[in-house]
Amino acid sequence: MSREIGEVILDLKNVSLAFGGVKALTDISFDVREHEIRAIIGPNGAGKSSMLNVINGVYRPQQGEIILRGKHFSKMNPYKAARAGISRTFQNIALFKGMNVIDNMMTGRNLKIRSNLIQQALWWGPARREELEHRAKVEEVIDFLEIQHIRKTPVGRLPYGLQKRVDLGRALAMEPSILLLDEPMAGMNVEEKQDMCRFVLDINDQFGTTIVLIEHDMAVVMDISDRVVVLDYGRKIGDGLPDEVRANPEVISAYLGASH
Amino acid sequence: MGFFIETLIGGLMAGMLYSLVALGFVLIYKASGVFNFAQGAMLLFAALAMARFSAWIPEWLGIDSLWLANVIAFFIAGALMYLVAWLIERLVLRPLVNQEGATLLMATLGIAYVLEGLGTSIFGTAIYKIDVGMPKEPVLILEGIFEGGLLINKEDFVAALIAAVLVALLTLFFQKTVTGRALRAVADDHQAAQSIGIPLNHIWVIVWFVAGIVALVAGVIWGSKLGVQFSLATVALRGLPVVILGGLTSIPGAIIGGLIIGVGEKLSEVYLGPMIGGGIEIWFAYQLALVFLLFRPQGLFGEKIIDRV
Amino acid sequence: MLYRENGQFKTSYAADQQIFPIAQDRWAILGILVFAFIGIPLLGDEYLMRAILIPFLILSLAALGVNILVGFCGQITLGAGAFMAVGAYAAYNFHIRIEGLPLLVSILLGGITSALVGIVFGIPSLRVRGLYLAVATLAAQFFTDWVFLRIPWFTNNASSGSVSVSNLQIMGWEIITPFDKYMFCLVWLTVFALLAKNMTRSAIGRQWMAIRDMDVAAEVIGIRPLFAKLSAFAVSSFFVGTAGALWGFIHLSSWEPAAFSVDRSFQLLFMVIIGGLGSIMGSFFGAAFIVTLPIALNQFLPAIGGLFGVTISTAGVSHAELIIFGSLIIFFLIKEPHGIARLWSTGKEKLRLWPFPH
Numbered sequence: 001m002s003r004e005i006g007e008v009i010l011d012l013k014n015v016s017l018a019f020g021g022v023k024a025l026t027d028i029s030f031d032v033r034e035h036e037i038r039a040i041i042g043p044n045g046a047g048k049s050s051m052l053n054v055i056n057g058v059y060r061p062q063q064g065e066i067i068l069r070g071k072h073f074s075k076m077n078p079y080k081a082a083r084a085g086i087s088r089t090f091q092n093i094a095l096f097k098g099m100n101v102i103d104n105m106m107t108g109r110n111l112k113i114r115s116n117l118i119q120q121a122l123w124w125g126p127a128r129r130e131e132l133e134h135r136a137k138v139e140e141v142i143d144f145l146e147i148q149h150i151r152k153t154p155v156g157r158l159p160y161g162l163q164k165r166v167d168l169g170r171a172l173a174m175e176p177s178i179l180l181l182d183e184p185m186a187g188m189n190v191e192e193k194q195d196m197c198r199f200v201l202d203i204n205d206q207f208g209t210t211i212v213l214i215e216h217d218m219a220v221v222m223d224i225s226d227r228v229v230v231l232d233y234g235r236k237i238g239d240g241l242p243d244e245v246r247a248n249p250e251v252i253s254a255y256l257g258a259s260h
Numbered sequence: 261m262g263f264f265i266e267t268l269i270g271g272l273m274a275g276m277l278y279s280l281v282a283l284g285f286v287l288i289y290k291a292s293g294v295f296n297f298a299q300g301a302m303l304l305f306a307a308l309a310m311a312r313f314s315a316w317i318p319e320w321l322g323i324d325s326l327w328l329a330n331v332i333a334f335f336i337a338g339a340l341m342y343l344v345a346w347l348i349e350r351l352v353l354r355p356l357v358n359q360e361g362a363t364l365l366m367a368t369l370g371i372a373y374v375l376e377g378l379g380t381s382i383f384g385t386a387i388y389k390i391d392v393g394m395p396k397e398p399v400l401i402l403e404g405i406f407e408g409g410l411l412i413n414k415e416d417f418v419a420a421l422i423a424a425v426l427v428a429l430l431t432l433f434f435q436k437t438v439t440g441r442a443l444r445a446v447a448d449d450h451q452a453a454q455s456i457g458i459p460l461n462h463i464w465v466i467v468w469f470v471a472g473i474v475a476l477v478a479g480v481i482w483g484s485k486l487g488v489q490f491s492l493a494t495v496a497l498r499g500l501p502v503v504i505l506g507g508l509t510s511i512p513g514a515i516i517g518g519l520i521i522g523v524g525e526k527l528s529e530v531y532l533g534p535m536i537g538g539g540i541e542i543w544f545a546y547q548l549a550l551v552f553l554l555f556r557p558q559g560l561f562g563e564k565i566i567d568r569v
Numbered sequence: 570m571l572y573r574e575n576g577q578f579k580t581s582y583a584a585d586q587q588i589f590p591i592a593q594d595r596w597a598i599l600g601i602l603v604f605a606f607i608g609i610p611l612l613g614d615e616y617l618m619r620a621i622l623i624p625f626l627i628l629s630l631a632a633l634g635v636n637i638l639v640g641f642c643g644q645i646t647l648g649a650g651a652f653m654a655v656g657a658y659a660a661y662n663f664h665i666r667i668e669g670l671p672l673l674v675s676i677l678l679g680g681i682t683s684a685l686v687g688i689v690f691g692i693p694s695l696r697v698r699g700l701y702l703a704v705a706t707l708a709a710q711f712f713t714d715w716v717f718l719r720i721p722w723f724t725n726n727a728s729s730g731s732v733s734v735s736n737l738q739i740m741g742w743e744i745i746t747p748f749d750k751y752m753f754c755l756v757w758l759t760v761f762a763l764l765a766k767n768m769t770r771s772a773i774g775r776q777w778m779a780i781r782d783m784d785v786a787a788e789v790i791g792i793r794p795l796f797a798k799l800s801a802f803a804v805s806s807f808f809v810g811t812a813g814a815l816w817g818f819i820h821l822s823s824w825e826p827a828a829f830s831v832d833r834s835f836q837l838l839f840m841v842i843i844g845g846l847g848s849i850m851g852s853f854f855g856a857a858f859i860v861t862l863p864i865a866l867n868q869f870l871p872a873i874g875g876l877f878g879v880t881i882s883t884a885g886v887s888h889a890e891l892i893i894f895g896s897l898i899i900f901f902l903i904k905e906p907h908g909i910a911r912l913w914s915t916g917k918e919k920l921r922l923w924p925f926p927h
Contacts (some may be wrong), residue, residue, distance in 0.1 A: 082791030094786035098847060106772075107779045111791040113772040117800060120771040121764045135582045155627055174790060176877060255724050295700045347644030355903040361700055362645050366842050367902050368834055381888040494839070497831065503703045537719045546708035550693060553705060557697040 005226065006034035010178060015054055015235075017047075017063030021056050024050040025061070028039060034180070037204055037211045039221045043254065048214045049091055051231065053178045053204060055212070056081040056088055062173045080221075082111060087171040090181035093163045095155045101166050105141060107172030109134040127187035141172050145199060161192040168199065179203065181213040185220060193217065222246065230254075266411060267530050268523060273416040274421045275522020280478035282506060283497030284425070284471040290447040290510050291467040295361065296370040300496025301375035302344065302472055307479025307488045309337040311388035323455055325497045331393050334476070341472030342465075344375070349465045376493055385490060386438045390483035394418055430470070432542035434511075439466060447509070465489060498542065501549035507559030517560060524548045556568060588766055605755055610748055613682025618747035620862060625817045626895025628753040629749040630698035632840040633849065639838065640846035642783030642801035644694050649809050649837040651690075651713040654829035656683040657817035658723050661732055664818075665725055672739050676814040683810020684803040691802030695795060695807055710831050717826040736738050750819045757815065758836025761808060766849050768804065777801050778847070809837075843901055845910025850909040854909035862897065867888045 010032040017025040025047045032038045040048050053059040055066065057076030066073045068084055086106070096104050112134065115127035142148055145165050150158060155166055164184060171179055183191045184200065201224060203209050215221045221228060222242045230238035230251045238244075238251040245251055281299060288296040313333035323329050343541075352367055395414040436438040445453040446463045452462050482492065502521045506513025525541040533540055552560065572593050577662045579585045613622065635649045660679025663670055690709040694702050717723050724732050737744045744753055747769055768774050776797040779787035817824045833893055836859060844855020874881040881889065905912055 038729040058785060058789065062813065078785075078788040078897070079791060079793055083788060089788060090786065093784045094789075096782035096786070098782050099775070099778055102777055107775045107787070107792065108790050110772060110776060110779075114774070117768070117773050117804070120773050121768045123771065131586060131771060132582050135586065139582075274633070279795050285696075295703075352899055352903075356906070357904070362639070362838075362842060362846075363902055363906050365645075365700070365703070366839060367899050369839070370895040370898035370902070373891045373894075377888045377891030377893075377895065381892070385884065437902060443609050457693065468617065497711075500704045500707060537715075539715060539719060543711035543715050546711055550705050550708050553693060553697050553701060559701070563577065 004038045008032065009034045009069050010055070010212075011067040012055070013065050013067065014062045015051075016065070017050055017054060017059055017061045023234055024056065028064075028231070028236050030229045030235075030236065030239055032210060033227075034210055035208050036226040036238065037085070037200070037213060037224055038226045039225035039230060040214045041216075041229060042217070043220055045233075046231040047234040048231055049182055050234075051253075052088060054183055056086050056180060074120070082174070083118055085174075085177035086180065087174040087178075088178035089164070089167045089171050089182055089184060091182040091186065093160075093167050095163060095167055095170070097156045098154070100152050100154050101133070101142075101147065101169075102138060104155055104166055105138045105173045106134060108170045109137065111174065130228055137175075138173055139167050139222050144172070144202075145169050164188070164192075164196070165199075170195075172203065175207075176209060176222065178210045178212065181211060181215075183214050183216065185215060185217055193220065200224060265527050267344060267410060269416075271523035271526030272519055273413075273420065273522070274526060275519040276371065276420055277478055277495075277513045277518075278499050278522055279414065279518025280423055280426070280474055281495055282502040282518050283430075283511065284478075285499060285503045286475045286506075286508065286511055286514045287467055287471045287474070289503075291443055292363045293361070293450075293465050294353070295367060295508075296471070297365060297496060298372040298375060299471070299499065300493040301372035301379070302341070303475040303479045303482075303495055304488075304490065304493040305344065305375045305379040306337055306341055306472060306476035307390065307483045307492060308383040308388070309335060309340050310480055311390045311483055312383045312490045313337060314390065314392075315388070326357045326391065326393060334480070337476055338473060341476055342469045343474050344387050345465050345468035348468055353464055354461060371495070372394040373494075376381075376490070380490065387487045387489040388483070390480055392480060394484050397462055415485065419485070420458065422477065422481065426474065427511075430474075430511075433470075439463075441475055504559055505549040505552050507561040510561035512557065513559060513561035517545060521545045521548065572917065572923075582748045584606070585771070602759070610752065613751075615747045619749045621864065623747065623750055623754055623820050625641065625856055625860045626751070626758045627812050627820055628837070628840065628860060630758050630761055630815065631809050631812035631837055631852050632844065632852040632856045633762060634805045634810075634812060635837045636841040636844075636846065636848070637765060637769070637808065638801050638805035639841055640779065640851070640869035641774060641775040642798065642805075644691075644697040644798060644801065645699065645703040645838075646805075647703050647747055647838065648690065648709035648835050648843070650829040650831060651706075651709040651835060652683045652687055652806040653813030653816060653892070654713045654717055654826060655686045655806075656680055656813035656906075657824065657829065658717055658732075658861075659683065659810070660814035661734060661817065662723065662725070664734060670746075672737055672818070674816065676811055676874060679814035680807045680811035683813065684807040687806025687810075688799050691799050694798045694802065707831070708900040710834055714826055714830065726890045728884075731733065731823055731825040735816050737818060737824065744819065752789065754815060754819060757811075761811070765808070773797075773800060782848075818882075839898065843908055845899070845908030845913075847907070848910035850913065851908050851910030854913070858909065862894060864891060 003117070008031045012031070013029050015025055016023070027052065040051055050059060054061050055076070057078045057080060060075050066076055068086075096107065113130060113160050115125070115130050119125055119127040133150070142151055145161065145168065147165055150166075152164060155163060158166065158173075166174075168181070168184065181200065185196050188196065191195045194217065197220060201209060204211050213221075213225065225242060227240060228238070228242055228245045229236060230245055230248070232254040237254055238248040240248075281303065284299045285296055285303070288294055288299075310333055311337045314330050317323060317332050321332075324330075334521065348371060352371060356364060356367055395418065398411050398413050400411055434444060440462055442458045444454070445456075445458055446460060450460060453463075479488070479492070482488075482495070499518075502514060502517040505521060506517025508514070525545050525564045528544040529538075529541045532544070570613075572591075574591045579590070584590070589598060598835030608682055609622070631649065631653060632654075637647065638644050638646055651798040656679040658679075660675045661681035663678045664672070664675040686709075690706065697705055718730065721914055724730060727836075739753075742749070769777075776787070776792050777800075778791075779792050780794060780797045784794060787797070787819075813829060816828065821828060840859050841852060842855070843858055844853065845851025867886065867890065869895075870886050871881055
């Protein structure tokens with residue numbers, strides 16, 4: 001493997017989040033190292049998605065801080081997170097339904113657009129040049145994900161598995177350094193899961209992208225992730241290498257015990 | 261001080277009518293998710309029917325009693341509103357189910373045009389009176405407390421009473437009857453309600469009919485005060501700030517919002533008007549609602565929206 | 570010639586990103602432009618231009634603006650008439666208060682003023698959504714109605730409350746006859762439609778559509794809602810504002826605030842919804858439909874009445890017009906909720922596959 005796991009780039013310290021009186025996350029700390037695949041697992045309602053939402057600023061935690069490459073954020077917002085190179089996919093696909101695949105993925109290039117509104121209105125100079133450059137970049141991602149045949153299809157018409165792939169493509173088009181994947185394989189059949197696994201590993205391997213992943217399929221998680229965090233009822237109950245987590249009695253009783 | 265309180269009471273009276281208009285909006289929005297721009301047109305249509313039938317019935321039937329003629333006219337107008345509700349459900353709502361909010365909004369504007377056109381071609385375009393025997397003479401009250409007392413219209417009191425009774429009846433209807441419970445279920449979740457066997461289409465007819473009756477009562481009060489004419493249709497536009505102030509889904513919101521807007525309008529007209537010019541009350545109501553919205557985007561009593569991803 | 574794209578191979582992304590990637594479309598649009606610029610001026614009479622074509626062109630421009638906001642950015646507005654008014658009155662004030670300011674500059678400044686006002690009234694969109702926002706935009710409508718009616722400065726203290734402009738010219742070309750006016754509006758609309766199309770197919774357009782379709786996801790991939798929404802308000806108000814200036818200067822030449830009332834706002838919203846939300850072409854379809862329908866009804870109703878030996882009074886005609894207009898709108902919304910543009914594109918899709926059904 002060409003990748004080598006590096007320093008901690010994302011560190012969460014004592015994060016707590018509540019909606020009204022309902023506690024979603026309680027005092028959670030964990031870190032993510034550069035180039036690794038970090039999985040977050042836990043039963044339904046354990047707070048996994050909330051955790052991702054805190055990392056990229058969709059939810060604001062009441063307590064705790066996020067340290068990203070040495071910079072402290074008590075509150076993240078989605079735009080700042082995007083600028084810092086964090087991108088993500090969504091559990092319930094959040095594609096732009098009214099646009100086709102290319103346009104969806106082109107939105108991922110938005111932060112790299114330099115031309116202004118007037119140049120774009122005139123389709124002139126830098127605007128036109130950028131449009132071509134980014135299109136070429138997006139086409140690379142399209143090739144990577146093997147979705148050439150649907151590039152002009154409105155995303156609403158695509159089947160679920162392909163929508164998931166386009167969602168991943170849009171996140172990849174941002175050329176992120178950290179990629180958050182919220183249940184990328186949920187609801188897929190075995191073949192689609194295999195494809196998706198391959199893409200995740202390839203992204204990590206070829207681009208060196210750090211990946212934080214939520215997944216229910218234990219076999220997949222144990223196979224592809226470097227380290228695993230286990231949540232239950234908004235608390236962290238386990239953290240470590242897949243084998244360590246598998247052996248952790250608390251984890252077994254809370255989660256694995258139930259399903260095995 | 262006396263003058264201030266008089267203005268305040270005048271505002272509350274006007275506000276009560278706005279509340280009734282807003283109530284129609286809220287009822288329909290809750291049950292069918294439609295932002296009903298035709299509420300004003302329904303009010304005009306109902307008021308026109310009431311005004312004309314109460315004039316025609318003594319001629320046709322030779323009834324002398326004003327009271328009896330009014331009651332018959334009221335029932336005829338009510339029946340007409342049922343017909344309107346039924347037609348709207350059949351011809352507009354049912355084919356447009358599950359469309360986007362903007363499309364439905366435009367459809368209700370279409371309904372408004374049709375109702376305005378029909379109303380004026382059937383009932384005419386002049387200014388008509390509705391005389392339901394409301395006491396007209398003003399009275400002085402609280403002379404002991406304020407210098408010169410407070411000048412109040414008896415009519416306004418009767419109107420406020422009627423409005424209060426109507427709201428109380430509606431509340432009873434919603435809380436205590438089987439139909440009311442079905443209505444609340446539909447308001448909460450269309451599909452869930454349908455899946456346990458509540459007939460959605462029938463419920464819609466009832467809600468639009470109830471909104472029609474509310475419009476009719478508002479139309480009668482308004483008409484007996486100021487006469488019935490085409491401009492009554494624009495009253496919907498006056499009711500809109502009330503709805504967003506109170507929250508689109510809240511009945512208490514509609515009532516309290518209406519009172520706030522009514523008072524705000526009157527006070528602004530009397531105290532700000534001389535400074536910046538007349539005719540400000542209509543946009544003032546909107547600005548007032550906007551300021552509220554900036555602090556509570558879902559209105560005073562609306563449900564808080566949490567984004568989920 | 571069949572409507573086919575076989576054999577038209579694209580060898581570069583530039584070729585694939587053209588406005589009309591299919592050759593037949595390019596020919597068709599060229600044909601329409603030639604007809605509009607040469608055919609109509611040769612054939613059309615003055616009534617046609619004054620009563621139908623000029624209003625159509627100007628309202629198409631306004632509908633384009635409304636469509637940018639409602640159709641592309643998903644922010645419902647019921648206050649478009651207000652921005653037409655701001656554009657018209659601002660242009661008027663620039664025109665009469667600054668001696669020798671070229672007409673084009675006045676109209677553009679009107680548009681810019683309207684864009685600034687649009688940004689101010691767009692601020693609530695950052696907090697409130699959907700129908701709440703729609704009602705909030707009505708605030709703009711009633712506020713401007715009042716301002717231009719009650720504050721004499723804006724109407725240059727005109728005692729009648731109506732303002733008028735005269736002696737319009739651009740570099741010696743005096744715009745007097747309906748033909749001149751038609752040409753002026755046509756050129757203006759062509760340029761602005763091209764600008765609108767360019768915006769909607771580049772980064773800014775994608776930002777708007779992303780906000781419309783899924784605002785949380787848009788923010789996550791680095792689109793600032795503040796910029797996207799306010800820029801949509803600004804661009805939209807700019808288009809609508811210049812349309813207002815043209816409506817006042819070119820079409821009416823003397824006008825009152827009532828020309829830009831809330832009814833105008835509703836009319837513009839009808840245009841974009843019936844024409845097709847999020848479609849440049851749809852704005853034209855919608856404007857054509859809404860402009861011609863009342864005129865057609867006005868012409869045909871008495872004739873139909875005459876057929877059955879009934880004379881319909883003028884008032885009767887106007888009531889019947891309301892009823893028929895309202896019913897037709899409902900009928901249209903039921904039959905094609907996505908507007909005429911959708912009919913058009915399904916039609917083209919069918920043509921491409923013809924004679925095979927699938």
